[in-house]
Amino acid sequence: MLPLFHNLLLQLDSASGILRITLNRPSKLNALNAATIEEIRQAMQYALDAQAVRGILLTGSGDKAFVAGADIAELAELNEIVGRRMAEKGQEVFCLIEESSKPVIAAVNGFALGGGCELAMACHLRVASENARFGQPEANLGLIPGYGGTQRLAQLIGKGKALELLMTTDQVKADEALRLGLVNHVVPAAELLPFCEQLLGKILSKAPLAIGMIIDCVNAAYDQERHGYQTEANLFGRCCGSADFREGTQAFLEKRPAAFTGE
Structure with a gap:
């Protein structure tokens, strides 16, 4: 049985092994708060431990936002010590996604701002709908990204452009995000989830052990x-x-499809 959460919806396709994790706070545009971060950690741990799960698709509910940022009311109550602990907890959870041996694709269905952009960047691949928007607006609040955004944005799009976006807080439309290398693909909104499932299915047709090791090797470079x-x-x-x-x-030499077991 799938675990139940207050702020997330989990759906497992038993045939493909794809677990869909949907952030489900539509009235808040799926904004991240401490409770949601903890639920993401628990959902990812479940995904990593469950043999039935072979790949993960992460998206947001509704058609406006993937994650539109952090819960500002919660942020406003932070002090230095609590803020550092919150950032460390978020980094720990997002590293769990980045270091997952099972492939994780972010299906970005709208605004991915602040912690939402950081969450998408922690995933192995990002596919955006045409209405998606990306940005790190933290400097408008007297803050900086705290969940790894200063590190991953530079890794993905280069130091100079990352500094520009972080300091100006400019938002990036989907087509520009594709040009910069922030996302892998841009598709019409109606095609977003089917495209992601097809892409993830293609990856899952390969040797699971090798896929996990590819993720580990690429992460090691950083x-x-x-x-x-x-x-x-x-x-x-x-x-x-x-x-x-x-x-x-052996399958290659025998000219037949391989039957991988992950061992």
Whole structure:
């Protein structure tokens, strides 16, 4: 049975293994608060632990917003100590998404501002509807992004443009986000979820062990405590000792589809 949450809706397609996590605070444009961050952590932990889940699709309810930012009323009550702890908790949860061995795609169905943009950037891939908007407006409130936005935005679009968007707080439309490399694809709103499911299905047709290791290797390139090339070599070696590798190479030689098991 899927876990139940107050601010999230979970749907599992048992045939494909795709778990859809929908942020469900439509009256607040799915804005993030502390309770929602904790529910995202619990939902991701469930997804990682559940054998039936092979990939994750993250989206927002309604047609206006993926996540339109943080709950400003909650932010207004912060002090330095509580603010730092909140940022550390958000970073921990978003790193859980980024480091997931199961692929995570953000289906950005509208505004992705502040924490919403940070949440989308923590996912492995981002697909935007044509009405999507991205931005980090924190400086308007005397703040900076706290959930990894200063780091991931620069990784995705480059230091100079990231600094410009962070300091001006300008919003970016979907087509510009695609040009900058902030998103992977832009599609009409009606096609967003079917496109994401098709893309995720294509990824899930590959060897699960290899997909998880690809995610780990790419992440290692941005981790100052790890050596990306050595991580790649280590995990390449592990692939060579796996059942999926033996199956994949044998299937190629026998000219048949591979039946991967993730082992």
